[in-house]
Amino acid sequence: MSRPIDFYFDFSSPFGYLASLQIDTLAERHGRLADWRPFLLGAVFKVAKTAPNALVPLKGSYSERDWERCARLLGVPLTLPPDFPFPSQAAGRAFYWLKAQDESAAKELARALLAASFVEGREVSKPETVLEVADAQGLERAAVEQALQDESVKQRLREETEGAIERGVCGSPFIFVDDEPFWGNDRLAMVDLWLERGGW
């Protein structure tokens, strides 16, 4: 099997959520796996001196309409939680803590966290919400609670974020097929074609 596709996303990103619903099927169609790599988009905004689209004049109202339209086209629910756009440190830490033990369980947790935000409209910025979602996934609450405070887990998320920026990640979702970069949920069709043709 070829190298996994790198799937970078921020837990607070509506397009990250929409891409998360499609990326594994897309990868598997080409005999690949998708390596889910949440990062902190806020760090990209600092480097690029930009802001979340939701907060940018003109882009904000367009983006909201566009997210909803893309979700309707996919036939999936999309709601924006009250804390949107939100800091996703707690979600990212829980994910990497679990990924070190069980990658498949970490993906399931990520799916549940994205659904908590964008389907159920819950505030995933709050560690308490992350603990509740993890609990519903059968994870031990005390262990997750400790992980969220663990310095090495925090460091792991920082390193993933720094590594993403070093590779040129400039938004969420961001996908690498081998070393070819693709930014945006609206690049998935192109990722599909790139995998099919082996580039062009």
Add this chain to the structure above:
Amino acid sequence: MSRPIDFYFDFSSPFGYLASLQIDTLAERHGRLADWRPFLLGAVFKVAKTAPNALVPLKGSYSERDWERCARLLGVPLTLPPDFPFPSQAAGRAFYWLKAQDESAAKELARALLAASFVEGREVSKPETVLEVADAQGLERAAVEQALQDESVKQRLREETEGAIERGVCGSPFIFVDDEPFWGNDRLAMVDLWLERGGW
């Protein structure tokens, strides 16, 4: 025939150029015309407090790679002129001056100006280049030269730009199907589907 599709673009936009090669065929497939409406993206950047992607850290190098990849996929040439990203007042003024007389000729001029930038790598920011391109289109040089200085022509471009911003245009290209907004060359497939289904 239904209402034309509004095709907003800045003459300095590589994705505007790529969309310009596809928009008329797309519109005609659905029994529509495309109304070409160049505007000044710089005015959007002022309102949105953003900058051209080419000048934004991380986004700049990604964008250049993405433009070239999109052009290769379409099988069309793409070069970035030395003045890129450039102020496109002269091109926009020549366009609207001609559009008031002959819409079809104005589209041809627009195509020639976009090709001058993105195929031939010429500096369309310079009025002299616009005059040369117009001359090659068989337009009278003195008349175009006068138009570029005409206060009512300048005002027309300003009004188009202000009107675009009032409608929510936040980038180039930007397309309205009736009042449904679509931002980006990578939304053309969705525009096609929207026209086919009458929305969703």
